[in-house]
Amino acid sequence: MAVADRRTAEAGTSMSRLMERAGTAVADAVAALGHGVSALVLAGPGNNGGDAFVAARVLRQRGYRVAVLDLAGEGGSEEAVTARSAYRGPRVAADDGAIDAAVEAATVIVDGLFGGGLSRDLEGAMAALVTRVNRARVRSRAAPHVVAIDLPSGIDGATGMVRGVAIRADRTVTFECRKPGHLLVPGRHYCGKVTVAEIGIAAATLKGLAVTTFANEPDLWRAHRPKLARGGHKYDRGHAVAVSGPMTATGAARLAITAALRTGAGLATLLSPGDALLVNAAHLTTVMLARVDDATGLTEALTDRRRNAVLLGPGMPPDAATRAMAEAALAAPAAAVLDAGAVVAFAGDVAGLKRAVGEGAAVLTPHAGEFSRLFGGEGGDKLARARAAAAASGAVVVFKGEDTVIAAPDGRAAINANAPPFLATAGAGDVLGGIITGFLAQGVPAFEAAAMGVFLHGLVATRIGPGLIADDLIDGLRAARAAFDML
Template structure:
């Protein structure tokens, strides 16, 4: 995404819509004068551009269902045929919408009817395109349909899902059927859906691409975390103007050091670690071994980070209380999340960002009397609303929720992040962006993006230390 795009452009490109929001957005286009057939042509031909990139003149098999997702499939097949490609359609059933029937009538290639006598599908090809069902599916595939999808995926070199893989629940990312195939590419139509970002569905989608169809920004919609635009320091900057981050150490000093190194590379001008010892700290990291109350009394502090390596004993509880007494934005991570209780936040005026993994999320839900029900975004929003914190529910499907209802989902990052210490790096990156003066919710999104990009720049089986060292390179991609 280029820095020249307006906020409206960014929202239009990055928004994540529920099934109901997408239906309303499409209806708004229809009410404004765009026909369903025109929308289908825009969506289908946009998807065909991506299919063509993978298939070219190789054989394409398009599985079409009865609804408008099936109609998109007929448009894709015709667009491939018009380019001189080889596209065959397998019709799982007859089209049941006017637009789908019109799209089928316009397709001039071969159609194999699955429900016709002898319609047992044994088709091989190079690229399988799944247009059986789209984002509106709420029930499992029939045994016949599931078998066809799996057979076609197995008999083709590459598999592409259009809008969503068939058998996926759009709003929560759950699989409606077991043993669904994995896809090499999923082409979202009109807007992102939650399933593109949430487990377990997102793990089966391969690369993600979006085909715009003119949908306008939807008020209150969630959005996908995108590469931030970071301005270089002004000509008159100094370390305090760029932000002083106080990092509170504890029983396991290595975690706080990792977080501090990440923070140094994410934009803050000054990172100061409060610890009992300077042992193992890099030479360019300031370590203060004095009283924590003195460190946090520094009115030059821009933000505070507490939790990595903190421990869970009485001293840790004391340090958490002192850290949250500082009247600056705070990032609360790791052990501090287990110790955190509503009373710690009762007097806070500045923003607080919590970065729980699943186990810590459950502990916070208990502490704030929440039942933990609902989808991952719903749980994060509920915790944010109840606690007043910005919640970064981290994991393979990270979501960021704010007390005012804002919600963001992070793109799927490399699974190599599943190693000890990477959460400390994430906390440091987020805290650094907050210390730099970025508003808390936006800082959380920026830190999550930097974390994922740094992981992409690392070799396989990287360590948390290697990840922290890549944070400056990730930041460089944003300047």
């Protein structure tokens, strides 16, 4: 954003104009809360504090009761200093008693302590102030509404992580576009409702920045959605295959392959080990069944070039035989999705996985535990970890969870935010693997197939609602797939 600000300034829109518009957008959001507003505005040392002073001035001009707790200290940018001196209204003394009284009296607290310039953990008096505001927000009577400027103070805009302690906001007004911290958890949970105010950073300026981080929303992949040709043949829509686990673990691959079919693949085949053929046969109707027992069998099965997308891992143990089959899938011309056991089978050998992926289209779909087992590390910056994993493996990585990150080896990454909590249910991940396989079968490139698959997965779950089980996702896909086409 700093580069965007500079380029915008070079193009004739000064930083002070941007700050004026930013502060005014915040004042508009506060004013929209209705009459009787009595705002306590917290102003920090940087430009976030500058925005806060602008908002305070504008609110006062509009007749609202305002008081500013000025924590700017010495210094700050020229624009922030100007905004500070242009505010002539009441200030709150920076002592505990006065702050408590001001917090008690406020109906709205505007958080302009820190935004994009947060550079370390909050400590001491700042941390204490944040804790005070958070306590006030949950008090039983007349709790103030908390409006954060750009980001809730304490949330790292790049990672969504809490730096020590962070403001819990009801609403966050950010500028020009959302930042990763608005979408990644826990940051997302601290923002409340996020609104984006346009403040005059030209679209052309943003475009020139070669943005590589996106919200996983239709604009990102709309143009890549499969199109149904009138008079088309089922083979035009691809042939998805999935590999079944052994006799006692067949359900996962069946869920997945059925999801691939519902996603629009023209044909679907389940490749099953001999011991599980009967149990699979008993459960399948539209999905075809063929016997494959090992890597050699899989290579043979994938010599049929019409079988253009293959999923394996659900229900499979993370052992050498699974790894050999994964290598066979990656070596074949089909696009490959590796999930569960097929991901963990490469634990400790990401370089070997990368060699196996080669130049082929491959998608890995680990949840946090599988991700750690393959790529190492635990917790921390999810976006950076997903990007590093994609670069290290040469595959598109779908790092699952509430804030699934889809990362491509070329550096692009998308953060998903439409998955409801009740999607965390046994088998949901298998369905996701199948959906992505279904899009790959229809010729969608790997990054877009993964991103739109994750979005469709969240969409279908949301439409079904609480209580869903993975089988419901399969049924729900039919209607959700139609809705997806209209997005």
